[in-house]
Amino acid sequence: MNGERRALPSWTTGLSSRLLVLTIFFVMLSEVLIYVPSIARFRMTFLDAQLNSAFLASLALKATPDYMVSAELEGELLKNADVHMIVLKRPEFRTLMLGEEMPPTIDATFDMRGAAPVGLIVDAFDALLRGDRVIRVVGHVPDGAGFIEVVMDEAPLRAAMLAYSVNILNLSIVISLLTASLVYLSLHILMVRPMRRITESMVAFRKAPEAGSSVIARSARGDEIGTAERELATMQGDLRAALKQKTRLAALGSAVSKINHDLRNILATAHLVSDRLSGSDDPEVRRVTPTLIGAIDRAIGLCTQTLNFGRAEESPPNRQPFMLAELIDDVAAHVGLPPDGRVRWCNEVRDDFAVDADREQLFRVLLNLGRNAVEAMRAPGEVRIRAGTDGADVAVEVADTGPGLPEKSKENLFQPFAGSARAGGIGLGLVIARELVQAHGGDLALAKSDAGGTTFRIHLPGAAAPVAVPARQAG
Ligand SMILES: Nc1ncnc2c1ncn2[C@@H]1O[C@H](COP(=O)(O)OP(=O)(O)OP(=O)(O)O)[C@@H](O)[C@H]1O
Ligand SMILES: [Mg+2]
Structure with missing residues (x-):
């Protein structure tokens, strides 16, 4: 019973379930590799959009002669752009500035102009981990002349990044489950099922090697499994033939041993009788008796030799x-x-x-x-x-x-x-x-x-x- 369980593994210990787990793991791993640069890219896009809307807000200043707006409009413009302060620097005119009366203190500054990819990744994870700072972001203006700076809260950025991460995670789970199921199914059909057939045939053959039904049916597959099946079938066939031959020989051997044993006793009697013939009065009888005795002796020797061979083992020297x-x-x-x-x-x-x-x-x-x-x-x-x-x-x-x-x-x-x-x-x-x-x-x-x-x-x-x-x- 125990041996059988070992020979045919259950689905929890079997090959397919292991491959299922491995596939899920590998897909998740590749999703992580994709996620790391993509979250950095997401943050960059978010900040670019923020700079863009700040730039648009700052354009309102150009409509006024002294580049000043009322405090009310200034507040509205800043609220719309969702920032605390906007500074636009153009080479041809003076600095334009929109700002709250009491701007908060800045915790960190990020210059988006020519930031390195690794730096962007580190900054993205920093934002995810801390996320409630006030940051200054510097970037190019859309028309390329000068640059723009904004002071903003990091919290909305972090919230958007978290939502994006959850989306990616959900998607990864769906993809890995889907891929794993497909891999599981194809492996089950292509490998596990035929392997199980081979194992079952081996177990059946071990239990009853003489039964013809325990020989595996050869399949027409040209791959490694097909080769294994054909080799197994050949081996089982050869073994069965050898076993049959051996069984027949063993039966013959034991029959010969029995016959030999009794034949030797009968010959011993004949030997005794022929010994007496040597004392006969008939000279012809006396003449052939030694030949007769010799023949009987040889026959006894033959029986003994065959019997000795029939014994499974000679005594050790x-x-x-x-x-x-x-x-x-x-x-x-x-x-x-x-x-x-x-x-x-x-x-x-x-x-x-x-x-x-x-x-x-x-x-x-x-x-x-x-x-x-x-x-x-x-x-x-x-x-x-x-x-x-x-x-x-x-x-x-x-x-x-x-x-x-x-x-x-x-x-x-x-x-x-x-x-x-x-x-x-x-x-x-x-x-x-x-x-x-x-x-x-x-x-x-x-x-x-x-x-x-x-x-x-x-x-x-x-x-x-x-x-x-x-x-x-x-x-
Ligand atoms: N010295 C030898 N010269 C020539 N042929 C030999 C010699 N020794 C063995 N043989 C050959 O090898 C065969 C096998 O020898 P083996 O002793 O195994 O069997 P056997 O002599 O035929 O029978 P037994 O079992 O009674 O000895 C012999 O039949 C004989 O033909
Ligand atoms: Mg011999």
């Missing part, structure tokens, strides 16, 4: 130092050297060469390699066993002068049941030998195979016996 040459002599007695002596067994390992390994397992390794070599040799030849050390590692080579590995065996080397190219061979000998060597941390590899013979090399790391074990008794 029980390492003990022993003399390798002695072991090789033991192996020679079991490899089935032809009685006519056409195959020579050459044990070239020094008598005092000790190795630290599982003696029983190494016996089985050498027996398999030796028997393969002897079985392969039709013409007279020899099997040579050599050993050497490389630091703490031991290498043992089994080399024969046989015909070399047949093609089929070379291609399927170390593959259970597949590598045998010999009548009566099961194709397990090399597999078992390699597993035993690998259990020692080493490896078994084909060193050479051509018409001049075959050599297998066993590599046993750290198997050089550190202590000298008693030398072998001669004979």
Whole structure:
């Protein structure tokens, strides 16, 4: 249950909701970047308009001969322009001035003629933060001759700027919600939904890999999601096929093991009975009995070997130092050297060469390699066993002068049941030998195979016996 929740995230933790939040954030951020210069521009426009209406008010003075108006008209003109004082300076005539009787003290002066953009931005935020000062603003007159100054309250400017900011904020919220929803929807359709389909298929496949329904349907999309879907479908198909094959092999394996087990018991009985035949009075019976016993022995050996392989794991090696040459002599007695002596067994390992390994397992390794070599040799030849050390590692080579590995065996080397190219061979000998060597941390590899013979090399790391074990008794 818990695992499922993790596999399929809810909408709060999912990809689309994260993208929704991110989009809102980014749109708001870009709105802020737009807002900063635009609020400065808004203030500039406001002040320009203020200077303009002050200029128009000051023109009334020109209609009088002495550039003076009544106090009443002066008050009206100032009120209309919403300022405390207007000063117009023209090069051709004297300064014109309109002002209240008791003008307030000025807190700050701003010269709009050639103000730098950064300065305008700073001033705008200053106005937003303080906003209740009396300010003097200096600017160009509309016709370009002279300049105009006004003294005014900052409060109306600030109120207008705040209203403008609230408008921008509202607009930003609407734009970001709209954009985010569009991004959310398109991502949901383009990515999240197909991703969810892929995840669901993975979960279904994990739960029931054998079921055909758990394989994802391939889509025709040409993008990355399409590739992911196709790859997943291929992987699921391959895995399902491999699983089926493995299951079939496992079933076969356990059936073979059971048959083998009972067959071995039956053969043991046959062995007992044939033993008695060797005491028969009939010379013909006595003559064939050894062959019969040999065949039964081989059959029992075969059953045992297959059973051993069927076991999931060999017991771990029980390492003990022993003399390798002695072991090789033991192996020679079991490899089935032809009685006519056409195959020579050459044990070239020094008598005092000790190795630290599982003696029983190494016996089985050498027996398999030796028997393969002897079985392969039709013409007279020899099997040579050599050993050497490389630091703490031991290498043992089994080399024969046989015909070399047949093609089929070379291609399927170390593959259970597949590598045998010999009548009566099961194709397990090399597999078992390699597993035993690998259990020692080493490896078994084909060193050479051509018409001049075959050599297998066993590599046993750290198997050089550190202590000298008693030398072998001669004979
Ligand atoms: N020294 C060798 N010279 C030539 N061919 C060899 C040699 N060793 C192995 N082979 C080939 O490799 C095949 C696989 O050997 P492997 O020991 O795994 O199986 P097998 O001998 O056929 O059966 P078993 O499981 O009874 O040993 C053999 O059938 C044989 O054809
Ligand atoms: Mg073999």
